[in-house]
Amino acid sequence: MYQYDEIDQRLVEERAAQFRGQVARRLAGEITEDEFKPLRLQNGVYMQLHAYMLRIAIPYGFLTSRRLRRLAHIARTYDKGYGHLSTRQNIQFNWIKLVDVPDILDELADVQMHSIQTSGNCIRNTTADAYAGVARDEIEDPRPWCELIRQWSTFHPEFAFLPRKFKIAVTGAPDEDRAAVRFHDIGLRILENAEGQRGFEVIVGGGLGRTPLVGEVIHEFLPQASLISYLEAILRVYNLFGRRDNKFKARIKILVDALGAAEFKRLVDEEWALIKDSAIDVTEEELERIRRYFIPAAYEELPSSDARLASFSLGKDRAFGQWVRNNTRHHKVPGYTIVTIAVKAPGQPPGDLTHEQMDALADLSERYTQGRLVVTHAQNLVLPDVKTEDLPALHAELLPLGLATANAGKLTDIICCPGLDYCTLANATSIPIAEAISARFDDVDYLNDIGDVSLKMSGCINACGHHHIGNIGVLGIDKRGEEFYQLMLGGAPGNDAAIGKILGPAFAKHEIVDAVDRVIQRYLTLRESPDEPFIDALRRVGLEPFKEAAYPDAKKDKRPAASARAASATTVAAPETQGT
């Protein structure tokens, strides 16, 4: 786990003190809301539907038990007793009083946490593979690089007022992208060439929102030492040419799309030529300095536990077996297992944790995983270093906490934005739909029969719930004051990146869960075998069979075909032969 050095510590303490003064001036009426708004946003304070919301940064999602306990304390003392894990691997509190924020920031600084750059048109929290550092398929831990980016981008004066917000993600696992790098302003994939050298594939201009686009590769193998100079060149080009006249066209994806990837790359290379091979390059000494601040986990020498893990999943305790099957992963160190805590219990808002759960998880992490936890972009938590032999005991302790739901990667492991229940931007509620879908499919055997399928839901076109890249996506819209929901299929966030395609006219609120159910039923009848995942079956047969299932009365109603507004890019293949 990365430990802040003395410079980081002073920085967060000074920022907390600075904001205390700004809040005091605001409450004294010395500055207006218009003057104050950019200041509070730079400290992660939003005004939401019911109250202020505070977004707290969790760099690349990595938490310690001490930090989680502090978050529990904040939930208990300053909020209504719970927090919400975000898709940026951060945490949000929904019922914060402005007058309390300076004290909260002091409490955060005490455990080396903060809210810096969790809002505003700046470089936001860099995200990473939630299994970083422990994944068996990883060629290099991306976290030191994320930390390098954090240090470079924090309070970078040139990039404090970009045309729009800017998000970077890094993965060190080339075969399975668990960080959605193709849907970030910049996505970085650590690769290794035939000579054993490491470099970055640099992907630019991906994103969701009202214009979903898959990022474009502009450098296939950037030498690692050049990372910061190349990022700086990209940001400079964006800062110079990105649109500032229209916030809906201000993200870098619009610029890359308008210029074309080749021209954008040319501009970046031109800028890069001015700064590369200079003092800005990353030296091995500097990287080693950062690596030293990552205190490694203390692993015991244990025999391989792969067979034991397999036997657990087939044991007589079916609930435990299903949890092992769905919520664990092989660890890179023999004898250890990666555990996903699905914060997706039936009937609970996805990603919400009570202060009691946070405290209990902090305790469990100390006893089972060396006090380390990871927030995932799927709004779950990962315990990265659990001894495989401890899994039965850990599962038994998670059960009474409501945190042993065995649905990681399954249909009810829903990514869901706060929607109209909390958000001022939303057009429709999303949490009630997620809860209804969870209730409808609350049967682990059935979920396992359906297999791996992602469902992502947003309450508006801003796509905080990543609906464009769900195998099944749900988008809430407003039609003359009524909540309606568009259904889209075929999105994928990983190496097979794709943007979902709208299936047809939006469904009324009372219709959408049934429509999702009918889509699942159709998949179950047309898959070639239980081993063919939903997304593969969809790509094989195309949208039409699912459209027929979702709109059974379409011919009778003469409903129109899929909206022409369907997302512009999709890789859902047209079927060569119609499925049965």
Next chain:
Amino acid sequence: MAALPAVVTANETETGTVVYRTPDGRLSPNLSEAWVVEDAERLEAALAELQTQQAIVCDPYAFPVKVEAGVPMPLSTRERIRSQGPTVALPRAS
């Protein structure tokens, strides 16, 4: 300007609490106590007045309502949820 009749609302600066302007000029967290304004000039004046109280409230605006049994009811889902709280149960510690 919102369609009439309308209610004037804002958030308390110190706490963020949703408040509504009452007929006697107070700020109440209860929509049922809100002043239902039926006149565009008076609505504009009420908004302008709150704009001058920025240390107390922020971002005042008006939204249309209908009156049922003497109580203002928001026309939009957004304002209904804003006045009543989330439509889902809040996570509670056991």
